[in-house]
Amino acid sequence: MTDSIPSTESGLRADPIRFPLAQGVGDEVSQLITTARNLANQGLSEVHPELQAAGLYIMRWLSTHGPTQAGKIAEALHMDKSAVSRQTRSLREYGFVTSEQDPTDGRAMVVQLTPLGQGKLDGRKQVSRERFYSRLEDWTADELNSLHELLAKLNRSKPFGE
Helix, strand or coil, X not given: CCCCCCCCCCHHHXXXXXXXXXXXXXXXXXXXXXXXXXXXXXXXXXXXXXXXXXXXXXXXHHHHHCCEEHHHHHHHHCCCHHHHHHHHHHHHHHCCEEEEEECCEEEEEEEEECHHHHHHHHHHHHXXXXXXXXXXXXXXXXXXXXXXXXXXXXXXXXXXXX
């Protein structure tokens, strides 16, 4: 009599056809994220030669959400408050943001993107879009539609870790 060890694999992991395909998708998504990070980092110097990635994240946040307390930026971007403070100081020196005491809470500072900062972001966004679109230049409408639908489905799935 042979003792068999019960499989702890279930769902997707237990499927010998779908699991390797899912691993391939994961590998491609990882490569896409790496490529996107590399493109973003290349663009940092186009905005300012000393700009750090965290500073660009703060600028993007402010562009989307408007004037915000520094502590709320730290919370939203999962950054340390001291890191946001250092980045905000640099961004002020570059003329990309202003910060003023919050009139409703004198202990907090409200950070706001300046027109110069918004202009730098807009210019960077245009360059990034052109680089991205150039990668899709030879794709058919059907291929673009399929990718769009599949990425939208992935983005609507339950969050990772749940």
